[in-house]
Amino acid sequence: MDQIVNSLAVGCTYLLIALGFNLIFGVQRIVNLAYGEIFMVAAYAAAWSARAAPGQVALIISSAIIAAAAAGLSVYLCAIKPLGEVTNVNSPRHLSVIVSTIGFSIVLQNAAILKFGAYPQRFPRFLGDSVIASTVWMMIGAVCILFAVHMALRHTRAGLRLRAIADNPELALCTGIRTDHDKLLAVIFSSALAGVAALLICQQIGVVSPFIGSLYGFKALVVVIVGGLGNMRGAAFVALVLGSAEVATTVWLGSNYRDGVAFALLIGVLIFRNRRFHLGQLR
Amino acid sequence: MLQVDNLKVAYNGAAVINGVSLHINYDESVALIGPNGAGKTTIGRAIAGLVPYQGQIQLMMSGGTTSLKHLAAWAIARSGIVYISESTSIYESLSVADNLLVACAVLSTARAAKSVMLTNLYAHFPFLRDRSEQRAGTLSGGQKKLLAIARGLFLIQCLKTLSLEHPGSVGAPLFPLLILDEPSHGLSPQALDTVRQALRDLNVAFLLIEQMARFALNICRRAYVLRNGVVVMSDFSEAVCENALLRSYLGLSADRASTLWTKS
């Protein structure tokens, strides 16, 4: 029975990260490989503020979100914006953007290693005191955020504008939408999502290290691509599937094969089911 | 009125438009016709601010002239100039209602005004009402074009109500103009008729960029004929005679045209 809860918990962690990743891809049509590092920066900011002011939950949450937004903006302004517009996903310019985001993610990761040391640090549990409580809190958080993002995209003005940009950027420009202004909005919004995800996940696993960024970044990449780029519901489904698959492998083959599952899944889907990726949808 | 003078556009070395001047008065329907490859689409995109160009495009209004050259495409759209492109003229993955409501999402119009405008728009285009929740991609070719025109009208109406309520807010002065790029492209004959009917009783100024000359001349009051990036003829629709049209269209030099068509 606890295997099911465990796989649900792992699934929810991947769901949380994949949401923000999907948002950036849907609106900007760029795979931002530095997303894992934004997540890690937020985790460290939360850990630092939790140590500085143990009690206030609000301060910790806001510090995580602000740090994530700042990291997200810096990635966007330094690595993505100067390379200009990426119209189609398979153009060589998109490969340059991917390589530049990778470069930036190395910078962030190694800066964290230098500052905080390569070894994992304890992440204080401020939401629930026990493991089970924090896991429950995380799952509730994941479901709420999924619901909130879904509602925001469907019913708010900004959500409609973002979906319009995702569907047809040039037409959005012709209907009076300030596309570069809204893209910035999307970057901040998805980074904040990464901040919240960092909070919920790290207090569940109770530890934070410079490498969780690339670890969860890859997992998010797998979930988003397999789930269909820009498709929130697809990503949610694949996150749960991946979560249960990983828990299953830890039971059979032992925990150190756990990371390999995500990559095997991605290779399997990309090579054997080469379906056309229809783009421009953000649901 | 909208004044375009000495417009020049080059695309990686090849001059697509060399020196085009035209004007569109408030609430006037103008056709821009010519054989394909004459550069008609480029003029439409230049007015909408999607293509860099030399020359001047200005809005001569009672309150003074404002140049559109340095305005971003979204600012031009907010001054009422709506560009409806040939192929991707609607948001395929959004629902029909969402396609229309994007205008409100941009201008944050009041909820009450939004529903009023929506209802009288549905009255104008009844088929939109019963398919308002479906994905716009599932519409037929003709219906997609009508949805694009409806979207443009809805944006112009939002702009009008906004400028009535608090005049100073809209950036450029309001000059409602629909730029339709080859609406006849890929339409079946009866869809063509519904679009023609919709355009004929449209009360907003529009620039009809079209390759099928007779279709455009039948709808618009005035016409410019374009060939190889230069305006060859500009006259009222009735005055554009068949022979002159054929000569400029099929590019035949004057003497060969007369020999071929002495009969017809």
Added chain:
Amino acid sequence: MNDYLLQIATLAAMSCLLALGAYATLSAGLLFMCFGTIMSIGGIVAAAVYSSGLPFLVALGAGGAAGACAGGLIYIGCSRLIGFLFAVATLSFGELARVIALNTERFGGALGYKDVRASPSICYPFALMGIAIICLGIFDKCPMRLALRIIKEDEVNAASLGINIGLHRLAAVVSGSFVVALAGGLYIHAVGLLEPRMFGFDNSLEILIFAIVGGTATYVGPICGAVLLTALPELLRFSTSLRMLFYGAVLVVIIIFRPEGIIGSRFGQSRGQTVIR
């Protein structure tokens, strides 16, 4: 003191070989992200063959051939994918290999593959680098260079010229993997150990950085990129994370401000083109 300089020089020579291998695939327009795996496979096979008594050159050749086959197989598997999907697929191949290497005793588990005899003489890296540069000099004259260039710029147009794109890309990947696997063989005999980390993404990235920063227009670019990026940060040698930080920063700066790399294309007229162009 000169022993330390010698050590840097061998490392720089090996990085040049790695960069030339990456250059081969980048010049065909492919972002091949699992060079780490190819290098490690080449290294382990070379070490196994050498420790079983065969001469050193035969061992290196065997390692190179194994790497070339691995590269070819991975390319054939992902050949239908285009653009960033190809990059992501090869990237996940590399990470999968790292996880497998980490956990199988055959490859020495977490501590890495150890039973390696020292390489017979230190001149091998430089000899191989010389041979590689001579081969590339010859390759520069032959028509295949032109074909690869037009494949990189526009595939559809290349096909209409009668160029078999799949075959050319496969040839580029196989030759690139061969060179990288050779360098792997040299690395394992110079260092004496191959950690599972080398299979993974960081190592493949380092190899790509040499080629991209150097410039992918001519074969001189990757060589200069490799030499610069191994010799220059020698003072950062003590802490790998500072070195990687330096690599990351240089990569971002190069891609944004000089997409055609330090050397750039022969005439620098490729302003504003993308790095993978």
Added chain:
Amino acid sequence: MMLRIIDVSHAYGTVPALSSISFDVHQGAMGVIGPNGSGKSTLLNIIAGAMKPQKGAIWWGGANLTTLPPHRIACRGISRMSQHSHISGDLTVSENISLGIYGFHGGLRLRWPPTTASLVREAAALCGIDSGRLTAYPRQLSFFEQRMTELARCIVSASTQLLLLDEPTAGFADLEKKRVFSILSTLKTKMTILLVEHDLDFIQEVSDCLAVMAEGKLLSIGEPAFVLKEPRVLDTYLGTKYVAG
């Protein structure tokens, strides 16, 4: 050799681009005209192998091209010049032209055949590129010279029998069109040319036979002067007549 197009149909999703097109292209130049979206470029893409037709076949020199991959088709002597100029910015003019000789059935070519240099000079001379410009880079050439380099690349190989031209004179001044006309009329004698163009003056003089396409269907085919007189052809261009309603 003769190009036979038999009952070719193709659709992008639900939009039919070509519906059962059948005609033969004999020695000499054949023009294809029609309004935008009539399927001209789709037909050229199918012949060159860039796209596989959903129905129908194309026969050339005793082989069914629809079963062959694009590079095999090119090796059978079919070369193509597409709408947007496709010359490699990093190669000199002579290197670009010599790429026309590259394709052969083997695949990887490691040495140039001995006659390459002379073939390249001859093709460049035919296309009006003086030998001084052969070592220049496309960036230093005018738009017209870049397109002429591309044309030279198409005709440089001795085995070229069929030349597919997709709007070669787009964006040219009248003087430049005349030079292209003279080049094509000399080429007409040696090989078959299939020309898609908008400027009817130009296409009338060049092509011996003219096909008119509209909405993916072949409207009429025949002598240029005769075809252009048919009322149906005029309707496709100007749109159907309307009673003043």
